[in-house]
Amino acid sequence: MDINESLKLENQLCFPLYAASRLVTKCYQPVLDDLGLTYPQYLVLMVLWESDGVNLSLLSEKLKLQSNTLTPLLKRMQESRLVERVRSEKDERSIIISLSPKGIALKSSVPALQEKLLANIGISVEEGIQLHELLNKLIKNLSL
Numbered sequence: 001m002d003i004n005e006s007l008k009l010e011n012q013l014c015f016p017l018y019a020a021s022r023l024v025t026k027c028y029q030p031v032l033d034d035l036g037l038t039y040p041q042y043l044v045l046m047v048l049w050e051s052d053g054v055n056l057s058l059l060s061e062k063l064k065l066q067s068n069t070l071t072p073l074l075k076r077m078q079e080s081r082l083v084e085r086v087r088s089e090k091d092e093r094s095i096i097i098s099l100s101p102k103g104i105a106l107k108s109s110v111p112a113l114q115e116k117l118l119a120n121i122g123i124s125v126e127e128g129i130q131l132h133e134l135l136n137k138l139i140k141n142l143s144l
Contacts, residue, residue: 027120031113035106040065040073041082045099048083049107053098055088064139082106 009015025039032042047054047062056074060067074097077083082103088094123131 024121027117028113031116035109035113036080037082037106041077044070044073044077044097045082045103045106048097048099048103049110053096055094055096057094059097064143077103 005011028039028042032039035042037045043063044059047059054062056067056070060070063070074083074085078085080102081100084098084100086096086098088096118128121128
């Protein structure tokens, strides 16, 4: 491929990743709006549904977000009574994020949400599994 071809937008790996990310997130939004959630809030809840009571650094690591990005998000989630934030008894510098009763209750809405999303994405389960594996490989390689 010559230099002019390699510089075209449609030949870049970054653009389809960026566009797909935006469009998939856009598919989530109407369903999340019904729950009163933003996409980043949903991601936080997913981590906590998997393992409740995590410290900020673990949440930051799992979501690949810096703590200064998460802190205002978590404050808003606490104001909305989705999570609780408390200082760790073992290390007062550490903040523990836990689900509130409202955050726990939202978990029951997830299967219907995922069903709606799968219907909108337009790829088979097998293609989804392959894409998931490739994206995780890419994330792992870029995180080194």
